[in-house]
Amino acid sequence: VESQLLKGVLDVAVLAVLERRDSYGYDVVRQLREAGLTQVGDASVYGTLRRLFKLGALKTYVVPSDEGPHRKYYGLNAVGRDQLESGRKTWQAFVGAMSVVLEGGTT
Amino acid sequence: MEPTVHADRVADYLAELRPHLDDLGPSERAEVLDELTDALREVAAEDDRPLREVLGPPADYVAAYRASAGLETHPSQSRGGLQTQVATMSDTVRAQPWWPHVRALAELLRPAWWTLRGGVLAVLLGWILLGPLPPVIASLPGLLFITVAVAVSMMVGDGRRLSRGLRVAFTGVNVLAALAVLPMINVATSGGSSGWDAGYQAGLDEAGAMGAGQLAKPSGELVTNIHPYTRDGEPLEDVLLFDGSGQPLRVVPEGETLVAGANNDIEIDYDRDADGQPITNLYPLRQFVLEYDDATGDETRRPRTAPAVVLPPALRTDASEAPASETAADAAPAAAPSEP
Numbered sequence: 001v002e003s004q005l006l007k008g009v010l011d012v013a014v015l016a017v018l019e020r021r022d023s024y025g026y027d028v029v030r031q032l033r034e035a036g037l038t039q040v041g042d043a044s045v046y047g048t049l050r051r052l053f054k055l056g057a058l059k060t061y062v063v064p065s066d067e068g069p070h071r072k073y074y075g076l077n078a079v080g081r082d083q084l085e086s087g088r089k090t091w092q093a094f095v096g097a098m099s100v101v102l103e104g105g106t107t
Numbered sequence: 108m109e110p111t112v113h114a115d116r117v118a119d120y121l122a123e124l125r126p127h128l129d130d131l132g133p134s135e136r137a138e139v140l141d142e143l144t145d146a147l148r149e150v151a152a153e154d155d156r157p158l159r160e161v162l163g164p165p166a167d168y169v170a171a172y173r174a175s176a177g178l179e180t181h182p183s184q185s186r187g188g189l190q191t192q193v194a195t196m197s198d199t200v201r202a203q204p205w206w207p208h209v210r211a212l213a214e215l216l217r218p219a220w221w222t223l224r225g226g227v228l229a230v231l232l233g234w235i236l237l238g239p240l241p242p243v244i245a246s247l248p249g250l251l252f253i254t255v256a257v258a259v260s261m262m263v264g265d266g267r268r269l270s271r272g273l274r275v276a277f278t279g280v281n282v283l284a285a286l287a288v289l290p291m292i293n294v295a296t297s298g299g300s301s302g303w304d305a306g307y308q309a310g311l312d313e314a315g316a317m318g319a320g321q322l323a324k325p326s327g328e329l330v331t332n333i334h335p336y337t338r339d340g341e342p343l344e345d346v347l348l349f350d351g352s353g354q355p356l357r358v359v360p361e362g363e364t365l366v367a368g369a370n371n372d373i374e375i376d377y378d379r380d381a382d383g384q385p386i387t388n389l390y391p392l393r394q395f396v397l398e399y400d401d402a403t404g405d406e407t408r409r410p411r412t413a414p415a416v417v418l419p420p421a422l423r424t425d426a427s428e429a430p431a432s433e434t435a436a437d438a439a440p441a442a443a444p445s446e447p
Contacts (some may be wrong), residue, residue: 007175010175024145025142025145025146025149026145026146026149026150028353041171042146042150042162043143043146043162043168043171043172044168044171044172044174044175045175046142046143046146046172046175046176047171047173047174047175047176047178048175048176049178050139050142051175051177054177059423062211062214062215064211068252069146070207070208070210070211071207072142072145079313094350107118
């Protein structure tokens, strides 16, 4: 069930992670898991990053590293921030509605 | 864990994963593979287990990636043997620890390549349509044309926004530009000469080399023959001359042709020794002028006569005595050439 739910909210979850700080793909996966979304798959996060970038919601750049491989970092741009804000409102409205449904009409 | 071990595990998983991306365009597939290679490398660095165990079957991994990336899945296309080999090599390279560095450098150099591509294609097009390089580069319209081409090339970038049909042509254009870069740099650094100019320059160089092997007067004018005289003004024949090192003195290197003018050469009829070898330092040389008539294509051959000479006055015993022959075409005076 969690993985099904994740599919609908992964976009906004990834945008929210990137709102805190620019990150590379695996770091986004790690942050989502640390936040409790343990079922999130690497491939789904990478795919989501690619799609959001193609949609123009993310900026990207490569950070050189002396110790390991260079990493492709992602960050929010204006479009991404707007999308995150919109997703937040939608999520909050959805949670409120689901609370009403699940708790028998009380909020 | 050693990077090479990571690389092997990543390459193995990539090899299984790659066929599930075959339906993507070359550029998109390359991008996706780069991203997935990064992802696999991160996982491999943190978890020693086989990637199949950590991430699940490659087919499922790709399916999840494609679903979230919005990449439609098309029926897999079968690959030929060569394609498979190339793909395997590509996976191996991508999985190497140094690959991300190379890729990052390539990313940084992309705008430089786009600029170069525009310039190269503009010059190439100008060359094809208008001729040699200098007129294209050294004119205001030419420079404007190149500037526009560079701007267009920058706008097109990596061709990501082009339609699928145009991308094939775009790939061809990229290959053409890449192939043209080195020859163009070569031409540009050699003074921007066209084929004709280069040929002319080669001719000049050859002429220079020939001149360097020939006797020359201080003025630079080549010596074509030597006419010795006695101090009494008597012309000598069959005189063997040697330079300061005892080597036969020749006015023209062996095998070379003397050029007297635009349409005539000088042919030398050497005397031969007992072995049939030409005696090249026996003066004066017996010469013939070959004249070509461009209009008729006819060639005439006439003996080259000795030039008129003026002996030093102090040596004249009788002022009424005339010097030797008078009909010469050769401007060379009787002065003996200096030693080499």
